[in-house]
Amino acid sequence: MxxxxxxxxxxxVVRARRGTPFKDVVRLLDRHRISGVPVVDEDxxxxxxxxxxxxxxxxxxxxxxxxxxxARELMSTPAITVHPEQRIADAxxxxxxxxxxxxxxxxxxxxxxGIATRRDLLRVFLRTDDEIRREILDDVxxxxxxxxxxxxxxxxxxxxxxxxxxxxxxxxxxxxIRSAYRVDGVVGVVNRPAPTGSSRPAGPxxxxxxxxxxxx
Numbered sequence: 001m002x003x004x005x006x007x008x009x010x011x012x013v014v015r016a017r018r019g020t021p022f023k024d025v026v027r028l029l030d031r032h033r034i035s036g037v038p039v040v041d042e043d044x045x046x047x048x049x050x051x052x053x054x055x056x057x058x059x060x061x062x063x064x065x066x067x068x069x070x071a072r073e074l075m076s077t078p079a080i081t082v083h084p085e086q087r088i089a090d091a092x093x094x095x096x097x098x099x100x101x102x103x104x105x106x107x108x109x110x111x112x113x114g115i116a117t118r119r120d121l122l123r124v125f126l127r128t129d130d131e132i133r134r135e136i137l138d139d140v141x142x143x144x145x146x147x148x149x150x151x152x153x154x155x156x157x158x159x160x161x162x163x164x165x166x167x168x169x170x171x172x173x174x175x176x177i178r179s180a181y182r183v184d185g186v187v188g189v190v191n192r193p194a195p196t197g198s199s200r201p202a203g204p205x206x207x208x209x210x211x212x213x214x215x216x
Contacts, residue, residue: 025071036049081110083108084114129158177191
């Protein structure tokens with residue numbers, strides 16, 4: 001079934017404090033070859049994030065009165081965070097929508113417990129069509145459809161799942177589509193009418209399938 005952020009996040013997190021000077025933040029990014037750091041308070045609660053873009057906006061590292069800038073003045077706030085039990089697909093959508101490369105992972109009290117990067121999340125989607133198809137056939141459909149599952153034909157091409165559900169089981173179709181869409185690596189789910197009493201073939205059905213609107 002769908003994987004969660006806690007499975008792929010990095011637990012050892014480079015972080016900055018409110019008073020970390022500009023130059024030290026730059027050193028952190030350079031030393032660890034990362035594009036940003038979360039900023040935490042005394043209780044390790046995330047209060048902001050500093051990215052390379054934030055630093056570029058203040059290249060001198062000093063305020064108008066000549067004072068050295070600190071992380072508190074450089075960070076973007078509020079921080080965009082995720083929880084470890086959130087689905088990886090949902091976290092990836094947050095990244096895409098907000099245009100960020102990394103998401104601090106926090107617990108129920110907003111304390112920093114990990115970091116999830118775009119690379120961490122996208123790695124999950126590098127699955128073959130056959131791997132996706134096998135998970136749907138072996139894990140998803142039996143759970144959702146029970147004894148009806150063997151009568152459903154499943155094919156996958158480029159992450160797009162095509163389900164062929166016999167007409168007499170049309171009532172279960174919506175549940176099958178929703179569940180298939182939650183499988184990691186799936187980018188679309190469509191349905192094709194199947195003749196009554198059809199059985200599941202050994203291999204994927206030929207022909208391209210176009211993505212359908214997302215079902216959540």
